[in-house]
Amino acid sequence: xxxxxxxxxxxxxxxxxxxxxxxxxxxxxxxxxxxxxxxxxxxxxxxxxxxxxxxxxxxxxxxxxxxxxxxxxxxxxxxxxxxxxxxxxxxxxxxxxxxxxxxxxxxxxxxxxxxxxxxxxxxxxxxxxxxxxxxxxxxxxxxxxxxxxxxxxxxxxxxxxxxxxxxxxxxxxxxxxxxxxxxxxxxxxxxxxxxxxxxxxxxxxxxxxxxxxxxxxxxxxxxxxxxxxxxxxxxxxxxxxxxxxxxxxxxxxxxxxxxxxxxxxxxxxxxxxxxxxxxxxxxx
Numbered sequence: 001x002x003x004x005x006x007x008x009x010x011x012x013x014x015x016x017x018x019x020x021x022x023x024x025x026x027x028x029x030x031x032x033x034x035x036x037x038x039x040x041x042x043x044x045x046x047x048x049x050x051x052x053x054x055x056x057x058x059x060x061x062x063x064x065x066x067x068x069x070x071x072x073x074x075x076x077x078x079x080x081x082x083x084x085x086x087x088x089x090x091x092x093x094x095x096x097x098x099x100x101x102x103x104x105x106x107x108x109x110x111x112x113x114x115x116x117x118x119x120x121x122x123x124x125x126x127x128x129x130x131x132x133x134x135x136x137x138x139x140x141x142x143x144x145x146x147x148x149x150x151x152x153x154x155x156x157x158x159x160x161x162x163x164x165x166x167x168x169x170x171x172x173x174x175x176x177x178x179x180x181x182x183x184x185x186x187x188x189x190x191x192x193x194x195x196x197x198x199x200x201x202x203x204x205x206x207x208x209x210x211x212x213x214x215x216x217x218x219x220x221x222x223x224x225x226x227x228x229x230x231x232x233x234x235x236x237x238x239x240x241x242x243x244x245x246x247x248x249x250x251x252x253x254x255x256x257x258x259x260x261x262x263x264x265x266x267x268x269x270x271x272x273x274x275x276x277x278x279x280x281x282x283x284x
Contacts, residue, residue, distance in 0.1 A: 020060035044070030064269025082206035093120035119214035141240035168199035181261040230260020
C-alpha cells in the first residue's frame with residue numbers, strides 16, 4: 001500500500017513531526033538475521049531504492065523522496081538497530097542493510113543516503129558493489145572536521161570514557177548549535193534530540209563511528225554516484241562535498257543546492273528530487 005503524505009498547517013517542525021509519525025505508522029516488523037526484529041517501511045513498486053537511516057527519530061528527512069519516487073520505485077526505509085552500550089560501526093550498518101536486502105529478495109538497489117550515514121553506504125558499495133545500482137550521497141564529506149569546541153569534544157568522546165559526564169540535554173544543545181540553521185532551527189534539534197534515551201552514549205557508539213571510520217580513497221568505488229550538498233550547510237561545506245565527489249568514479253559530481261542547509265533533502269525536497277531524477281535518467 002502506497003504511503004500518503006499529509007500536509008499540516010503550522011511550522012516546518014509540525015510538518016516534520018507529522019511526517020515522522022506517518023512513516024512510523026506505515027512500518028511493519030520483519031525478522032532479519034535469524035530472528036532479530038527490524039521495523040521496515042516499504043512503499044511503491046518498481047526498481048527499489050533503499051534509504052539508509054541515521055537514527056529512527058530522523059527518518060522524516062526522506063519524506064520528500066518517498067513522496068516523489070514511490071510512484072515509480074519501491075521505497076524502503078527502516079529503523080536501524082543502534083546501541084548506547086556497544087559500538088555500531090559503518091561495517092555493522094552496511095551489513096544490516098545487506099541483510100535486509102536479502103530478506104526482501106532484492107539483488108540490487110539504488111541507494112539514497114543523507115548525512116554522515118553516507119559513510120556506511122560508501123562501505124557497502126566498496127564491499128558489495130554488485131548490490132548497488134547507484135548511490136546518491138546527500139551531504140557527505142571526504143573528511144569530517146568541525147568548528148571548535150565541537151571538534152575537541154568529539155575527539156575527547158572518541159578517545160576517553162567521558163560520555164557519562166555529558167548529560168543528554170547538554171549534548172542535545174551542542175548538536176542543535178552545529179546542526180541547526182534558519183530552516184530547521186537549533187531549538188527543534190534540541191527538542192527532538194533530548195527525547196532520545198542516553199543520547200550521549202548513543203552518539204558515541206552508533207553515530208560517531210560514521211565520522212571517524214570514514215576514510216574514502218580514490219578508485220575504491222565502481223558504482224555510479226552523485227553528491228548533493230547545500231551551500232549553507234554548517235556540517236559539510238561545498239569544498240568538502242566537492243572533494244568527496246572527486247574520489248568517486250569518473251563522471252561523479254557535487255551538485256550544490258543554493259541556500260541549502262544540512263536538511264537540504266527535506267527542506268528543499270523539490271530541488272534535490274530534480275537532481276536525483278536527472279541522475280537516474282543519465283544512468284538509463
